Amino acid sequence: MLATSLLKSNCGQRLCLADKQTISGTGTYERGGYIYSTLAGIVNIKKAEESSVIYVHSINDQSMVPVPGDVVTAKVTIVNQRFCKCIIKCIKDTVLSRPYRAMLRKEDVRATEKDRVEMYKCFRPGDIILAKVLPMTDVHCYQLSTAENELGVVIAHSEAGVPMVPISWTEMQCPKTYVKEQRKVAKVIPENRLNSIM
Structure with a gap:
């Protein structure tokens, strides 16, 4: 060692x-x-x-790298039935000098009822999520999990392009059209962040 x-x-x-x-x-x-x-x-x-x-x-790149256990902020880029692809933008409170590719698999979205997860009802392209880094299985891509209550979507825009407000564990609502959309909502959203996106 x-x-x-x-x-x-x-x-x-x-x-x-x-x-x-x-x-x-x-x-x-x-x-x-x-x-x-x-x-x-x-x-x-x-x-x-x-x-x-x-x-x-x-040595030439002194930026942080995600390691297992880190809580990261990532942007969802692609969603399909089995997983969503993301770009890691921050590790904890540190904004990265370069983004890292990551994947969130269907079985890592929730801690319970994993077989009933529907990816498109949890995430959409453009969503900003909080997730935890899992041990690496692929050299070229990080694995993420949102299986804890504090993890999931923190910022999402409605189809009208308006930042939505969380109204439950599984729904966010557009304050302009009042249309509700399903998401895997993170439990904790800082009040100042909510105020800045409303």
Whole structure:
């Protein structure tokens, strides 16, 4: 196991053993029981609930990278029956210098009744969501979850182009036309954010 959270690495350099306690993150890959760096940069270790995630970011790009457990703000770009594609714009309160691609699968939308989730009734292209980053399974795309009450849609526009107001866990309403649209609504929306979009 690496002893420090800030080491320099070279592309292809073997970093450490890969096991249940140490998993590969952004800028790394796993092969033959070891984790290797995919680029020259700074090695970071972030401790998750039951494991540590090893990731590397370029020396030339000092922006943050999402790691499992982070709550991120993302914009929904594509919605289909099985998943929606998103662009991660912020990690916690930090606006990223470059966005990251992400995917939210149907089974990660809610904690209960996962088989009854209809993606188009939860999200629409253009929605701004809060989501949690899951452990990576694809090197090129982050996996997101909105299975907690505090996660889901925080900003959405109606078909009339007006910012909508949440009225329940599953609905938002256009203040202009009073038309209701279904969404997976996040429980907590800061009052100042609501005032700024109304």
